[in-house]
Amino acid sequence: MNTLTERQLVALVQESLPYDTRLFQQLITPYLPVLKGYCAKLLNNLSDAEDVVQETIIKALTHLKIFKWVGSFKAWLFKIAHNECINKIRDRRWDAMINDDEYLDNLIVENNDYQDLPSVLSALMKNLSFEDRNIMLLRYRTELEFQEIADICNLKLSAIKMRHKRVIEFLQGRLE
Template identity: 60%
Template sequence: MTIKNERELVVLVQENLPYDTRHFQQLIGPYLPKLKGYCSQLLKNNADAEDVVQETIIKVLSHLKNFKWTVSFQAWLFKIAHNECINKLRERQKDFYRDEEKLEEPSVSIDNGNDDFEQIIQDLIETLNFTDRNIMLLRYRTGLEFQEIADISDMKLSAVKMRHKRIIDALSEQLAEQ
């Protein structure tokens, strides 16, 4: 049987779970690079991002039987990853208070002479708060539509669009100053 689209693949995986997971890798595989990049950039920690990706895959696998097409599979996958990232940040916060250590703030140094344009943009995005960074990563790293980003972030569509415009304006201004 030739799999023609994601919808057919999801149905095939749902029909064969929990005992046959052969098609699950085929379903999730194309999203893994974007998922890993999204989590890594959102959490600013590769080890934590790997943990979150694993937790996301486990949750997707365990809940895929009940998946409904109210949103795209990709939006559903990134909603789970988003929630897992928030859980990881809460866990970090608990560790922070438990250990009474000061968290390091990321330092941004931009050297126009040595850095290429992508690195400059990346450095600027790193300075954004969690919500703004999340919007930018979901829009440009994963290619999700604004409505999907709103669903993932539990925000109204108009709020996501407004924040996106403000972020773009602020980044443009910062870039012009560089």
């Protein structure tokens, strides 16, 4: 049997819903590990991430019948996850989210031994603002294009690229 493209699979799923969800499972399964990792890194909480992934799957299943090919299915799925992460943060009443860049001044890399670069970068990423961490995760963990990230975050493409550039410069500066 030939492997179906994402577009063909989405069309088949849309035709079979709501009575047959086997094709939906086939469509969504490849994205689950990356989706869970994205949510866990964004929320800094594995339990909350699992809840958000469940909500994302439910919303995707519920709204797939009206899905239009404005972007990729993957980008649409991650937009749902992004919105669910924001909802989870609101539910937890995280009022401590910083809207300025003062947090950058207080961040100090304690370990100057960069042999474990992934751990150092992970520690640095935890101290980024929600918005900046989200952009970096969408770009490097989910491998979405800048335009898709802009659509998900409801920001202009130039704003996404500038924030990305600033985070890269910040990380490079902390690693030097």
